[in-house]
Amino acid sequence: MHLNYHFLKFLCPELKKAFLGKSIYECFSQNKDELVIGCSDGTDQRYIRANLLPVISTLAFPEDFKRSKKNTISLFPEIIGKTVTNIQVYENERAFWMDLDQNIRLVFKLHGTRSNVLIYEHENPLPSLLFRNELRDDKSLDQKSLNVSLDLGFDRFANVEGNASKFIPTLGKIPRNWLKEKGYIEADLKRKWSLIQELIDLLDTPLFSIVKEDQDYFLSTLPAANPIFQTSDPIEACNELFRYKVVIQAFEKEKKHWIKYFEDQKKKAQSYLEKTESKLKSLQTEASPAQAADVIMANLHQIKPGTEKIELFNFYTQKEEVFRLKKNLSPQRFAESLYRKSKNRQVEIQHLEENLQAKQNQLDLAENKIRDLESISHFRQLKSFVKDNNLTQQQKEKEEQVPFKRFEVEGFEILVGKSAKSNDEMLRRYAWKEDLWLHAKDVSGSHVLIKYKSGVNFPKSVIENAAELAAFYSKNKNESLAAVIYTPVKYVRKVKGSAPGAVMVDKEKVVMAVPKSPREVL
Numbered sequence: 001m002h003l004n005y006h007f008l009k010f011l012c013p014e015l016k017k018a019f020l021g022k023s024i025y026e027c028f029s030q031n032k033d034e035l036v037i038g039c040s041d042g043t044d045q046r047y048i049r050a051n052l053l054p055v056i057s058t059l060a061f062p063e064d065f066k067r068s069k070k071n072t073i074s075l076f077p078e079i080i081g082k083t084v085t086n087i088q089v090y091e092n093e094r095a096f097w098m099d100l101d102q103n104i105r106l107v108f109k110l111h112g113t114r115s116n117v118l119i120y121e122h123e124n125p126l127p128s129l130l131f132r133n134e135l136r137d138d139k140s141l142d143q144k145s146l147n148v149s150l151d152l153g154f155d156r157f158a159n160v161e162g163n164a165s166k167f168i169p170t171l172g173k174i175p176r177n178w179l180k181e182k183g184y185i186e187a188d189l190k191r192k193w194s195l196i197q198e199l200i201d202l203l204d205t206p207l208f209s210i211v212k213e214d215q216d217y218f219l220s221t222l223p224a225a226n227p228i229f230q231t232s233d234p235i236e237a238c239n240e241l242f243r244y245k246v247v248i249q250a251f252e253k254e255k256k257h258w259i260k261y262f263e264d265q266k267k268k269a270q271s272y273l274e275k276t277e278s279k280l281k282s283l284q285t286e287a288s289p290a291q292a293a294d295v296i297m298a299n300l301h302q303i304k305p306g307t308e309k310i311e312l313f314n315f316y317t318q319k320e321e322v323f324r325l326k327k328n329l330s331p332q333r334f335a336e337s338l339y340r341k342s343k344n345r346q347v348e349i350q351h352l353e354e355n356l357q358a359k360q361n362q363l364d365l366a367e368n369k370i371r372d373l374e375s376i377s378h379f380r381q382l383k384s385f386v387k388d389n390n391l392t393q394q395q396k397e398k399e400e401q402v403p404f405k406r407f408e409v410e411g412f413e414i415l416v417g418k419s420a421k422s423n424d425e426m427l428r429r430y431a432w433k434e435d436l437w438l439h440a441k442d443v444s445g446s447h448v449l450i451k452y453k454s455g456v457n458f459p460k461s462v463i464e465n466a467a468e469l470a471a472f473y474s475k476n477k478n479e480s481l482a483a484v485i486y487t488p489v490k491y492v493r494k495v496k497g498s499a500p501g502a503v504m505v506d507k508e509k510v511v512m513a514v515p516k517s518p519r520e521v522l
Contacts, residue, residue: 003057003110005170006203006221008089011234012096016087018046018061018235023083024100030072033410035117035131036065039084051246052132054113054459055411060242061235076119076129079104092148092170107143113410113459118143134410134461152200154193162192168200174220175199208237210244215252217244251379258382258391259373262366269363273356280352283345290342291316292323293335303331404430404449407518409465412458413451416473420501423447424494427503433490436463438470441483441510445474447501449489465521467513477515484513 022039029035037048049060082100089096098106105120107127116135118127125142132138150168160166164179182195202222209220209227217228219241224230229240291314296303299312306327314321325334369389376382386392403422404415415430417423426447431437434452439445448470450458467484476482491506 003059003094003112003115004172005089005092005094006172006175007208007219007234007237008094008096008110010206010208010221011238012087012089014233014235015061015096015098019048019084019087019098021083022046023081024079025081026067026074027076027079028067028072028074029131030068033132035075036067037079038065049242050108050115050117050131051242052115052117053411054115054462055453055456056245056249057110057112057115058238058242058245059108059110060239060246062239075131078119078121078129079106090146090148092150093146094170095146097143105143107146109138109141109146113456114138114461132461134465136461136464157193157196158189162189164192164196167196171199174218174222175203178202178222206232206234208232208234210237210241215249215256217241217249247379251382255373255376255382258386259370261391262369262373266363266366266370269359269366272359273363276352276356276359280349280356283349283352287316288342289338289345293338293342296323296325296331296335296338300331305330307331402430405518407469407522409462409522410459412453412462414462414466414469415449415451416469417446417448417501420444420499423501427489427492427494431489431492433488435489436466436486437489437492437505438463438466438484438486439505440470440474440476441485443475444501445470445476447503448473463511464513465516467511468516468521469518471513471515472517474515479515481512482515484511485509486511 019039022041022044024037024039026038027036031051033051033053035048035050035052037050039046039048045063047060047062047065049062049065051058051060079100082102082104084098085101086099087096094110096108096110098108100106103122107118107120109116109118114135114137115132116138117131118138118141119129120126120143121128125144126140127138127143130138148169152168157167164171164176164184179195179199184192184195187195199222205221207221207223208231209222209224210229211218211220211224211227219237220227228244229237231237231240295312295314295316298315302312303310303325307325308327309322309324311320311322313319325331329337372385373382376385403419403425404417407414407416415426417426423446426449427437431449432452436450436452436458438448438450448466450462450466452458463486467486470484471477471479471482474482485505485508487505487508491508493504493506495502495504
């Protein structure tokens with residue numbers, strides 16, 4: 001809840017103390033969806049680092065920041081040299097504003113996947129500049145609409161029948177879970193009111209904790225049983241959370257990715273070993289075809305031409321046994337085929353033994369790599385490990401074999417089929433029911449998938465960008481505007497016997513898109 005009103009109301013007064021009177025001397029971006037603003041008063045400097053990636057929207061206010069010498073672009077020359085005159089939170093909203101001289105206002109709209117920085121000039125009701133231009137709705141955002149007045153009295157509480165989310169829409173996930181754990185859902189109205197008052201008191205207490213839940217890091221203004229970090233300074237809390245979410249979480253995610261990479265190799269090796277050892281054991285324990293050939297050759301005088309089945313004494317097992325022959329082969333020729341089969345079996349056994357040893361070596365290597373990865377605790381070590389083991393190139397070669405092109409927009413993975421057959425394979429093997437499927441309407445083209453992220457809705461801007469790709473990879477590529485249909489994968493089905501790439505679609509929606517190449521979209 002670091003982007004929540006209940007935290008921002010503590011953060012903004014401290015930001016005002018830290019930035020008031022400082023002038024902006026640089027504003028740039030060197031990572032996608034990250035804006036850095038440097039401020040100084042001649043003796044003291046402070047930065048605003050706004051990471052607005054949909055999957056990791058967070059803020060930091062470091063005292064120092066080293067700008068990269070390449071892959072960086074200066075932005076918003078309109079605010080360079082302007083002095084900070086005020087910082088304040090919007091009432092009951094996930095946003096705050098920073099006033100500069102000459103009637104310029106920076107608005108930090110912290111709406112999760114649709115977070116943005118907007119610039120308003122000379123009291124104009126609409127922004128003149130956006131940091132994330134793909135959020136087209138922000139171009140018509142009147143900043144006055146960001147102030148929300150809430151009556152927190154009992155009468156209104158009773159009118160909404162104690163519905164906490166309606167009474168205080170700004171609560172967020174952690175406070176709602178706190179109420180749930182206190183038995184809020186089952187409580188009567190009087191008890192609910194008491195719990196709401198207790199919660200408001202806790203939210204008004206300036207104590208901030210960083211907690212970890214489901215491999216993600218969160219900031220809470222509520223008491224935490226086992227906090228990773230705790231402070232009463234909101235700026236310090238922001239900086240520390242930024243470190244956990246952007247640096248540590250990214251490290252943990254990549255480390256987990258490579259551990260899974262080798263665990264998958266380990267599972268495949270173990271599965272191969274299990275199946276191959278079983279096959280080898282069967283070949284080694286079964287009677288050799290050469291033994292049957294020996295018995296047949298020793299009893300040629302008893303076997304009449306054209307015989308298909310005969311009972312003979314097997315001197316290997318010391319038993320009378322039934323031997324089957326082929327009607328169109330003489331006993332000698334049939335015995336020769338058995339000798340060849342026996343020889344081939346020995347070659348197969350030798351190959352299986354060699355393959356088993358090679359696969360065992362792969363298994364041992366994978367286990368060693370997993371142990372090496374588990375001991376790594378820093379990004380620098382991890383990068384060295386990836387480089388030393390040539391993993392990036394291996395991953396790239398592996399991805400080249402898949403039936404789709406892979407892109408990323410605002411942290412969402414987008415897959416584009418390479419051909420009609422690839423479309424079918426992508427839909428059959430790589431699509432999940434909650435993924436979003438797109439296709440140019442009424443013309444042939446690539447299937448496009450936006451991969452689902454648990455707990456994150458598909459942003460409108462991501463759908464629009466995916467639609468632009470779907471239009472580009474279709475027969476409508478050269479049109480000025482193309483219709484693109486989209487729907488969750490669960491409403492897309494392949495009809496038996498239909499042509500490659502052909503599907504039936506239910507509950508589709510349509511978006512109009514300008515066909516754009518990946519270079520234009522990304």
